[in-house]
Amino acid sequence: TIFRQEGLRGLYKGVTPNVWGSGSAWGFYFLFYNTIKTWIQGGNTHMALGPTMHMVAAAEAGILTLAMTNPIWVVKTRLCLQYSNELSPNSESTNYRGMVDALKKIYRAEGVRGFYRGFVPGIFGVSHGALQFMTYEEMKNRYNQYRRLPIDQKLTTTEYLTFAAISKLIAAAATYPYQVIRARLQDHHLHYEGTWDCIKQTWRYERMPGFYKGLVPYLAHVTPNICLVMLIYEKVTHA
Numbered sequence: 001t002i003f004r005q006e007g008l009r010g011l012y013k014g015v016t017p018n019v020w021g022s023g024s025a026w027g028f029y030f031l032f033y034n035t036i037k038t039w040i041q042g043g044n045t046h047m048a049l050g051p052t053m054h055m056v057a058a059a060e061a062g063i064l065t066l067a068m069t070n071p072i073w074v075v076k077t078r079l080c081l082q083y084s085n086e087l088s089p090n091s092e093s094t095n096y097r098g099m100v101d102a103l104k105k106i107y108r109a110e111g112v113r114g115f116y117r118g119f120v121p122g123i124f125g126v127s128h129g130a131l132q133f134m135t136y137e138e139m140k141n142r143y144n145q146y147r148r149l150p151i152d153q154k155l156t157t158t159e160y161l162t163f164a165a166i167s168k169l170i171a172a173a174a175t176y177p178y179q180v181i182r183a184r185l186q187d188h189h190l191h192y193e194g195t196w197d198c199i200k201q202t203w204r205y206e207r208m209p210g211f212y213k214g215l216v217p218y219l220a221h222v223t224p225n226i227c228l229v230m231l232i233y234e235k236v237t238h239a
Contacts, residue, residue, distance in 0.1 A: 025069045026229055032061035033133065045152045048141055051134050058133035062126035070122060071115035075102045077186040118182040121195050125178040132171035136230070139163045154238045157231060164230035168223050176218070177211035 036057040041047045049057070079096055096102035106114045140163055141151045155163075181198050184190050192198040202210045 022225075024072070025065055028065040028068050029061050029129070030233060032064045033057055036060050046150055048145075048151050049137070051138055054134040054137045055130045058130040059126050062129040063123060066119070066122050066126060070119050071103075073122075074106065074115050074117055074186050075099055077118075077183055078102055078106065081183075081187045081189065118186045121178050121182040121185065125175060125182060128171050128175035128178070131174060132167045132226075135170050136163055136167035139167065155234070160231050160234050161227045164227045165223055168226045169219070172215070172219060172222070176215055179218075180211050180213055 037049070037054075038045075040049060040053055040057060075096075079099070079102055096105060110117075140155065143155070143159070143163075144151050144153045147153075181195060181202065184198050184202070185192060185195065192201065206213075
């Protein structure tokens with residue numbers, strides 16, 4: 001439907017803010033996560049933190065990263081969900097020509113507050129990254145302990161990719177509904193009184209499947225992505 005109505009260009013809506021958002025988000029996240037993790041360990045990389053401390057470090061890093069990057073994700077969502085001019089006769093204030101144009105129009109129409117739509121469910125969504133990193137770190141640690149090796153022992157490429165994929169699938173299955181709610185709150189074509197109203201309406205009209213719309217293409221997109229990101233991170237860390 002998208003290709004038929006908008007052509008090839010429609011399939012690449014939001015690609016610019018997605019590149020900026022993903023790059024900056026991972027950069028900030030690893031910076032904050034490693035800093036917090038090292039501080040908790042007291043500089044001793046051989047010290048095992050355990051599930052709770054891994055969750056704490058990942059959650060704190062996630063909240064700080066969200067505060068830095070939420071405006072970019074708002075722009076990405078608006079660009080992806082806006083209708084084409086042929087389909088929507090709205091004023092041009094709701095039609096964005098690109099990332100910079102979207103930033104200007106959102107600020108002009110909604111102020112700074114507009115850049116932080118979906119921030120509250122985004123905070124709850126930090127649980128996704130926290131659960132993912134906790135699972136990933138614990139699998140690595142337990143695997144090395146099973147082999148009676150130091151927890152920071154370098155693994156093979158296949159092992160890193162396997163642990164990254166499993167941790168992403170577990171986190172996605174547990175926390176995906178927040179992403180649906182967040183995207184709907186950021187879509188200016190939909191009108192909700194707040195997070196709780198969005199949850200109630202989604203449940204009322206769509207039940208549980210409504211909270212998992214788009215899960216399959218999401219996993220197809222993010223699983224290879226997270227595997228590559230984690231592999232590069234580990235290779236650079238152990239270089």
